[in-house]
Amino acid sequence: MERAAHEAGTWKATTPRAAYAPEPSLPRRLARILSLDDFEDAARRHLPRPLFGYISGAAEDNRSREDNRSAFDEYRFLTRVLVDVSRRSQSVSLFGKTYASPFGIAPVGISALSAYRGDIVLAEAGQQANIPAIMSGTSLIPMEEVAETAPGTWFQAYLPADESRIDGLIYRVRSAGFETLVLTVDIPVWANRENNIRAGFSTPLRPSLRLAWDGLVRPRWLFGTLARTLLASGMPHFENSFATRGAPIVSRTAIRDTTGREHLNWAHIARIRKLWQGPMVLKGILHPEDARKARDLGADGIIVSNHGGRQLDGAVSALRVLPRVLETVGDYPVMLDGGIRRGTDVLKALALGARAVFLGRPFMYAAAAAGPQGVQRAIRLLRDEVDRNMAMLGINRLEELDSGFLIRRE
Ligand code: FNR
Numbered sequence: 052m053e054r055a056a057h058e059a060g061t062w063k064a065t066t067p068r069a070a071y072a073p074e075p076s077l078p079r080r081l082a083r084i085l086s087l088d089d090f091e092d093a094a095r096r097h098l099p100r101p102l103f104g105y106i107s108g109a110a111e112d113n114r115s116r117e118d119n120r121s122a123f124d125e126y127r128f129l130t131r132v133l134v135d136v137s138r139r140s141q142s143v144s145l146f147g148k149t150y151a152s153p154f155g156i157a158p159v160g161i162s163a164l165s166a167y168r169g170d171i172v173l174a175e176a177g178q179q180a181n182i183p184a185i186m187s188g189t190s191l192i193p194m195e196e197v198a199e200t201a202p203g204t205w206f207q208a209y210l211p212a213d214e215s216r217i218d219g220l221i222y223r224v225r226s227a228g229f230e231t232l233v234l235t236v237d238i239p240v241w242a243n244r245e246n247n248i249r250a251g252f253s254t255p256l257r258p259s260l261r262l263a264w265d266g267l268v269r270p271r272w273l274f275g276t277l278a279r280t281l282l283a284s285g286m287p288h289f290e291n292s293f294a295t296r297g298a299p300i301v302s303r304t305a306i307r308d309t310t311g312r313e314h315l316n317w318a319h320i321a322r323i324r325k326l327w328q329g330p331m332v333l334k335g336i337l338h339p340e341d342a343r344k345a346r347d348l349g350a351d352g353i354i355v356s357n358h359g360g361r362q363l364d365g366a367v368s369a370l371r372v373l374p375r376v377l378e379t380v381g382d383y384p385v386m387l388d389g390g391i392r393r394g395t396d397v398l399k400a401l402a403l404g405a406r407a408v409f410l411g412r413p414f415m416y417a418a419a420a421a422g423p424q425g426v427q428r429a430i431r432l433l434r435d436e437v438d439r440n441m442a443m444l445g446i447n448r449l450e451e452l453d454s455g456f457l458i459r460r461e
Contacts, residue, residue: 081421081428087392087413090429094165094416098272099265102165104250106415109360110242115368116360119390122368126399126457131445138447141437143407145384146231146330146351148203150407151181152434153449154397156426157359157388157409158207158233158334160189161300163287166418167276168192173418174201176426180434185233185409189309191287191300198228205231207334209238210319211293212311217319219294221326230329233354234320237335239313242362255298255305272419317344324349332386335362337372339379352384352406359389359411370400374454377404394436398444402452 084090095103109116143153156177162169170192177184178201185205186197197204206229211217224232247253251261266273280287289297289305298304324331333345334354345353355376357366369387376385387400388409400408410433417429441447444456 077428078421078424081424084421084425084428085432087410087417087429087432090413090416090420090425093420093425097269097420098165099262099269101247101250101252101262101265102272102419105161105247105252106159106165106412106419108244108246108250109364110244110246110362111364113246113360114364115357115362115366116390119357119360119368119370120392122370123390123396123399125460126402127460128395128398128444129456129458130443131456134445134447136442136445136447139438139441140448141434141441143449145183145386145407150183152430152437153401153407154391154433154437155183155407155409156185156414157411158185158187158235159411159415160187161191161287162187162415162418163191163280164276164300165415166422167279169415169418170197171200172423172426173414174204176414176418176423176430177201178203180427180430182430183231183407183409186291188235188291189289190291191289193290193296194224194229195227202228203230205229205233205332206291207233207235209235209292209309210312210315210323211308212315214319216293217323218326220292221323223294225327225329231332232323232327232329233332233334234323235334235358236315236320237337237356237358237362239315241310242358242364244361254309255301255303258301276419317348320345320350321348332384334388336376337367337369339372339375342376342380342383342385346380346383352386353380354386354388354409355405356388356409370403373400373403373405394433394438394440397433397437398440398452399457401449402454402456404454 141152142149156173166172170186170190174184174186174197183205185207188208206224208220211220286299288299292308297308330351332352332354333350335356335358336342336345336353342353355369355373369389373387384406386407387405391397391408391410397408414426414429417425
C-alpha cells in the first residue's frame with residue numbers, strides 16, 4: 052500500500068527526510084554511484100595512475116590502512132525495536148557550533164591537483180552541508196581564498212621545522228579568518244611511502260615521459276584539472292606551509308620545506324596554545340597518555356588517527372584504541388578518523404564514544420571524479436546511511452548511542 056501511495060505521489064514521510072528517493076537532477080555519472088566505495092572506482096578511472104596511487108596508497112605494506120577497515124568489521128549491532136524513531140536528528144555540537152551530521156572532511160594534501168580547485172570544492176561542500184571541513188596545510192590554494200569562500204572551514208597546519216617560522220604561520224591562519232586550528236602531530240619524519248614510487252608519484256613532481264603518458268591517457272583530468280589550473284593560475288605552489296608562499300610543486304626545495312621536523316615537541320604545542328585563542332585540535336594522537344597530555348596542555352579536542360595508515364605501518368587503528376583513550380581522558384572531545392566508509396562505521400565509532408569522525412579518501416575521490424556535485428553526493432549518501440541506520444538501531448539522537456549497541460565478534 053505504501054508503495055502504491057508513493058507512486059501515486061500521496062505518500063508522505065513523517066519527517067522531511069524522504070531522502071532516499073533518487074535525486075532528480077543527478078547526472079548519469081553520479082546516479083550510478085550508490086556508496087562511497089563507488090567513488091574510489093570512479094576516481095581510479097579518472098585520475099592518472101600516480102595521483103590515484105598517491106591518494107589510495109599508504110605506508111610500506113598498507114597494514115594499518117587495511118586494519119582501519121577491518122577494525123570496524125569486528126563489531127556487530129544490537130538493535131532496539133518498536134521505538135518511535137520518527138524524530139531522528141543526527142546533529143552534533145563541537146566547540147560551540149552545531150553541525151548537521153557527525154562526520155566531516157579530513158585534510159588531504161595537494162587536493163587541487165586531484166580535483167580542480169580541490170580545497171575550495173571540499174570546503175564549500177562542507178559549508179553547504181553544515182559539516183566540518185578541514186583544509187590541509189599542504190595545499191595549493193592560498194588559505195585566505197578558502198577562508199573567504201567557505202567561512203567556518205577548519206585549518207590544519209604542519210608545524211614548520213624552522214621554529215622561527217611557526218608564529219608567522221599561526222598569525223597568518225588567524226588573520227585569514229580561520230577559527231579552528233588543527234595541528235597534525237604524527238609526522239616527525241615522512242613515512243616510507245614506497246607505494247608512491249611504485250605508482251610513479253614523487254614530491255617534488257618530476258616531469259618525465261611516463262608521467263606525461265599517465266596524464267595523456269586521462270584526458271578529462273588533463274584538461275579539466277591540470278591544464279585548467281595552469282591556465283588560470285600558473286604552476287601550483289605549496290601556498291600554506293609558512294607565513295609566505297612556499298615552493299612550486301616541481302621544485303627541489305618543496306621537499307626541504309617539509310623535512311627536518313624531528314625536534315618538534317610538546318613545548319611547541321604549548322606555545323601555540325598561547326598564541327591561538329580559538330579551538331585548537333591535535334590530530335594524529337594514538338597513545339592514551341598523549342591524549343591526556345593534549346588535554347592537560349589545553350587542546351580543545353583531539354583526532355585519534357593513524358593518518359589513514361600513511362605514517363607508521365602497523366600503527367594501531369583509531370577505532371581499536373578509542374576506548375582506552377576515553378578511559379584516560381574522560382569527558383573530552385575525542386574525534387577519530389581512518390577507514391570510515393559507511394554510515395554504520397560512523398555509528399560504531401560514536402557508540403564507542405567518539406564525538407565525531409572524519410573521512411579523507413572518500414571525499415577526495417568524490418571531488419576528483421565529480422567535482423562539487425560529487426562531494427555533495429558523497430555527503431548525502433553518508434548522511435542518508437546514518438539516518439536510516441539510526442532508525443534501525445532504534446534511536447532518535449546520537450547521544451542515545453553507547454557501547455551497549457555493539458557486540459564484538461570473537
Ligand atoms: C591525508 N591525510 C592528511 N592529514 C593531514 O593532517 N594533513 C594532510 O595534508 C593530509 N594529507 C593527506 C593526503 C592524502 C591523499 C590522504 C589519503 C590522507 C590524512 C587524512 O587527513 C586522514 O587522517 C586519513 O585520510 C583518514 O583515513 P581515510 O578516511 O582516508 O581512511
